[in-house]
Amino acid sequence: MHFVTDVVRHALPEQHSGCSTDPVRLIALVESARSIMDLSAICKASPYLSGLIFAAEDFALDLSITRTPDLKEFLYARSAIATAARAFNLPSTIDLVTTAFRGEEGQKALRAESEDGKKMGFNGKQCIHPSQVDVVQDVFSPSKEEVEWAVRVVIADQKADAQGRGAWTLDGKMIDVPVVGKAKALYKKAELIGLDVQAVKTKWKDQEPE
Numbered sequence: 001m002h003f004v005t006d007v008v009r010h011a012l013p014e015q016h017s018g019c020s021t022d023p024v025r026l027i028a029l030v031e032s033a034r035s036i037m038d039l040s041a042i043c044k045a046s047p048y049l050s051g052l053i054f055a056a057e058d059f060a061l062d063l064s065i066t067r068t069p070d071l072k073e074f075l076y077a078r079s080a081i082a083t084a085a086r087a088f089n090l091p092s093t094i095d096l097v098t099t100a101f102r103g104e105e106g107q108k109a110l111r112a113e114s115e116d117g118k119k120m121g122f123n124g125k126q127c128i129h130p131s132q133v134d135v136v137q138d139v140f141s142p143s144k145e146e147v148e149w150a151v152r153v154v155i156a157d158q159k160a161d162a163q164g165r166g167a168w169t170l171d172g173k174m175i176d177v178p179v180v181g182k183a184k185a186l187y188k189k190a191e192l193i194g195l196d197v198q199a200v201k202t203k204w205k206d207q208e209p210e
Contacts, residue, residue: 001028001045008048024048027092031055031063036077043088049197051092052085053126055080056098071113082121095122101129114139138203147190151200152207153183160209175209 008024028046035042036059043049056074065073074096085093095117100106114125114136125136142150153170155182155186160168167176190197 001026001042001049005046005048017071027051027053027094029053029055029058030077030081031058032061036080039080039084040088043084043090045076049090051094052081053092054081054096056096067099069109071116077103078117078122086121092124093122094124094126095120097126097128098132099128101132107131108136110135111139114174123181141193142186142195144192146186147195147197147200148204150183150186151197152192152204154179154187155201155204155207156209163164165209170188170210 003015003208004026008026012024026046028042028045028049028051030036030039030042030052031054039052040192045053054077056073056077059074059077060067067073069131072089078095082093084090096113098106098110100109117125118140124140127133127136153175157175158168160175166173170177
């Protein structure tokens with residue numbers, strides 16, 4: 001990482017002058033037991049680092065383990081990678097490849113693995129075939145229900161804040177600072193990927209904190 005950073009800095013100085021809007025970004029492949037142990041150092045190794053990718057097949061080779069459908073043998077490594085990326089504020093956390101991609105069973109496995117990765121904190125997934133792209137984008141994009149929930153929380157929280165309220169409820173569930181933070185992150189993500197958030201805001205403009 002240090003070597004690559006030096007190469008980038010010297011080869012493309014104009015893109016790293018502090019004024020460029022399009023600097024080169026690096027993504028590190030985490031593919032060995034040693035790299036899992038050194039995640040903290042890796043995440044701090046370069047100012048150009050923008051994400052981590054879990055290279056599961058190389059990791060399995062390094063540890064002499066066999067990949068199984070439920071991926072439980074990768075649980076520690078995947079959790080460590082997602083946690084490290086969040087701890088060091090790296091925007092991209094990219095999960096392992098789904099090696100089965102042909103036919104209905106391949107698509108089902110892809111969706112299941114994508115949903116599992118999303119639950120663990122990953123915000124993207126490697127694709128090895130064009131047929132995987134639509135499923136991965138669908139899973140990692142906020143759903144219609146998630147966007148509506150996020151918008152309702154953001155609108156109601158603004159009103160709760162104006163009323164001097166801390167925790168409040170929505171649909172019978174407690175809403176506090178961490179939940180509002182999650183809603184705001186979903187809201188921002190929906191805007192970034194081009195969803196019509198404004199229409200949802202108009203629909204729920206009268207939402208009140210309960």
